[in-house]
Amino acid sequence: MIGVPMPHPRDSIIETLNQQLEHYFGAGKSVQEIEPGVTGEKALGFGSAHSNKLRAGRDKIAPVLKTMAESGSSLNKAAEALGIDHKRARLIASENSFKFKS
Secondary structure, X not given: OOOOOOOOHHHHHXXXXXXXXXXXXXXXXXXXXXXXXXXXXXXXXXXXXXXXXHHHHHHHHHHHHHHHHHOOOEHHHHHHHXXXXXXXXXXXXXXXXXXXXX
């Protein structure tokens, strides 16, 4: 309406939020505490079809690379034996939680 002052948008949002909180807790519901890491969120972002395809390729190489790491091979020698770059080998090792000897 003309001549009627409009409420500040922030005040309107706060009022709506307070009403929703009263409705939630008034219905007998309580706050739930979720342990860290249980949410299922990834650390690396959303992903895409292309990145999923690259990850699938790295997952195929991972068992062989892990076997080489456990046998005492160095990162560079294992990467050279598989014909991949040492950076890719390091990425595969970090994704699958295994380490090469120094």
